[in-house]
Amino acid sequence: MTTKYLTEMWAVLGPALGNHLWQSTLCAGIVGVLTLVLRENHARTRYWVWLAGSLKFLIPFSLLISVGSHLAWTRIPAETDARLYAAMTEVGQPFTQSKVPMNSGILSSTASLSMIHVLSATLAGVWVSGFIIVLSFWYLRWRKISAAICQAVPLSEGREVEALRRMEHIGGTPGRIEILLSSASLGPGIFGIVRPILLWPEGISKHLEDAHLEGIVVHEVWHVRRRDNLAAALHMLIEAVFWFYPLVWWLGARLVEERERACDEAVLELGGERQVYAESILKTCEFCVEFPLACASGVTGADLKKRIVHIMSPRKAHRLNFSKKFLLSMFASGAIAAPMMFGLLHAAPGPGETQAENSVGTSRLAAPFQASLVEPDRTATLTRPKAGPRTTKVCAKTLAARKAAASLQSNSGKGH
Numbered sequence: 001m002t003t004k005y006l007t008e009m010w011a012v013l014g015p016a017l018g019n020h021l022w023q024s025t026l027c028a029g030i031v032g033v034l035t036l037v038l039r040e041n042h043a044r045t046r047y048w049v050w051l052a053g054s055l056k057f058l059i060p061f062s063l064l065i066s067v068g069s070h071l072a073w074t075r076i077p078a079e080t081d082a083r084l085y086a087a088m089t090e091v092g093q094p095f096t097q098s099k100v101p102m103n104s105g106i107l108s109s110t111a112s113l114s115m116i117h118v119l120s121a122t123l124a125g126v127w128v129s130g131f132i133i134v135l136s137f138w139y140l141r142w143r144k145i146s147a148a149i150c151q152a153v154p155l156s157e158g159r160e161v162e163a164l165r166r167m168e169h170i171g172g173t174p175g176r177i178e179i180l181l182s183s184a185s186l187g188p189g190i191f192g193i194v195r196p197i198l199l200w201p202e203g204i205s206k207h208l209e210d211a212h213l214e215g216i217v218v219h220e221v222w223h224v225r226r227r228d229n230l231a232a233a234l235h236m237l238i239e240a241v242f243w244f245y246p247l248v249w250w251l252g253a254r255l256v257e258e259r260e261r262a263c264d265e266a267v268l269e270l271g272g273e274r275q276v277y278a279e280s281i282l283k284t285c286e287f288c289v290e291f292p293l294a295c296a297s298g299v300t301g302a303d304l305k306k307r308i309v310h311i312m313s314p315r316k317a318h319r320l321n322f323s324k325k326f327l328l329s330m331f332a333s334g335a336i337a338a339p340m341m342f343g344l345l346h347a348a349p350g351p352g353e354t355q356a357e358n359s360v361g362t363s364r365l366a367a368p369f370q371a372s373l374v375e376p377d378r379t380a381t382l383t384r385p386k387a388g389p390r391t392t393k394v395c396a397k398t399l400a401a402r403k404a405a406a407s408l409q410s411n412s413g414k415g416h
Contacts, residue, residue, distance in 0.1 A: 020060050021245060027056045027335065028247060034331060035254075038324065042317045043261035044226070049328070050254045051231055056335075057238045057248060064339035130243045138236065141292040145191055149199060152180035160200055163214050167221040170270070177224060188216055188284065189291045189298025190223045193230050201288050212280035215272050216299050222263040223297040231255070232295040256294055260302040264311055278311045 031053035035046045155161055164179055177190075179198045187199040198220055205213060223229070235252050242248045267277055284299055291298045320328075 016060075016062070020057075020062075021242075023061050024053075024056045025247060028053045028251065030331065034328070037327065038320075040318050041320055041324070043258050043265055045320060047255065047258035047262050050251060050258055051235075052332075052335075054235050054238060054248070054251045054255065057242060058234070061339040061342075064336060065342050067340055127244070131240055134240045134243050138240075138293065144292060145186065145199075145296055148182050148184035148186050149180060149191060149197065151184070152182035152199060155179045155181045155200065158205070159210065159213055160205060160217070163210075163217040164198065164221070167214075167218050171218075171221045171225045173221060173224050177221070185287070185289050186291060187288055187298055188220060189296055189300075190220050190229060191291075191296045193227075193233060193295070196224045196229065204284065204287050207283055207287065208280060211273070211276045212283060215267050215277040215280045216284060218267045218270060218272065219263045219299045220297075222266045223259075226259070226262065228259045228297045229295045231259075232293075232297065236293075236295055252294060257302045257306070259297065260307060261310055264307060265317060268311070274312055278308050281308070281311075 031049055034049050038046050038049065161179060164177060168177060175195070177196055177198050179200055181202050182199050183202050185201060187201045188204070189199055190196050191199055198217075208216070232255065235248075235255055239248050239252055264277070268274065281299060281304065285304060288300060290300045
């Protein structure tokens with residue numbers, strides 16, 4: 001019973017999953033091209049573009065298609081509708097399930113039903129196993145950070161607290177960030193989403209000058225301001241669900257890389273010296289290790305070699321000009337309008353539907369005339385046969401009686 005249910009569910013979810021992954025892959029490809037166009041601009045812009053490509057995995061186009069089908073207040077010409085709808089179906093939904101019913105005899109002759117049931121159950125078991133393994137792996141890492149936080153003590157005074165409060169005011173963070181002094185080698189980094197905590201390693205401050213310490217604090221405050229932990233947690237959910245798809249893991253690496261560059265650029269924009277800030281990162285890496293989870297952002301994240309090269313590069317990031325803003329707006333509007341247009345075309349009647357409606361209407365109009373033409377024949381068949389058979393039967397009996405009487409008369413005449 002369970003394998004049969006899994007088979008039926010896979011028959012429905014299989015094409016839908018294939019279409020969703022294909023659409024998300026196309027979107028990720030477009031996002032990759034956009035980031036190449038924006039390579040001379042700020043890293044925060046590229047980060048939001050990558051994040052949009054990541055969140056596409058959580059938003060299937062079928063939702064927007066259903067919205068577009070309910071907004072079909074206009075009618076498109078039938079020929080244009082059919083051609084455009086067919087083209088969009090081929091591009092956007094290549095794995096759509098065929099509407100032709102499958103013959104059970106053909107199915108049993110080409111593949112065993114039991115093997116199909118076993119395959120469906122195996123695929124479901126593999127996905128569930130992978131999902132549980134990924135979550136368990138992350139849970140163990142989260143327990144490591146949580147244990148460090150439980151052993152940490154609040155820090156209420158010192159250079160670290162003064163720098164943190166000053167940068168909170170400059171950055172305009174939504175709330176007060178608590179700083180904890182930890183004996184573990186993790187950090188410095190931000191842990192938490194709703195109530196973020198700055199985990200500060202014990203003993204690292206004596207190796208940092210004021211300029212080094214301030215650069216690290218600015219980096220962490222900007223993580224809180226940008227809500228990087230929340231975005232990372234959303235992408236971790238995508239990685240857990242689509243763990244079998246390598247593209248989501250590659251997108252996760254791009255998100256971590258661009259968010260660290262965005263915070264590095266923020267430190268430099270606030271007046272930090274390039275060499276001093278690069279030294280602060282390298283000194284931190286000498287005594288601390290990176291946070292093991294992407295949803296806990298730290299100053300030692302991403303590829304350090306690329307980050308140092310980017311920090312020391314004198315090249316300055318440019319602001320978005322009108323053409324690039326227009327390009328991004330067209331991408332955003334197209335990502336929403338395209339599936340809604342697909343739903344609009346799906347709701348509009350095609351040529352086949354129009355012919356069917358016309359034939360139904362014609363049959364309905366012709367029905368009274370057909371009934372009037374058939375009605376006399378029905379009356380004739382009901383009235384005429386009643387007298388016909390009876391008349392034929394009476395004539396036969398009369399002839400038989402006359403023949404019998406004649407034969408009796410002839411026999412009696414011969415006897416006399």
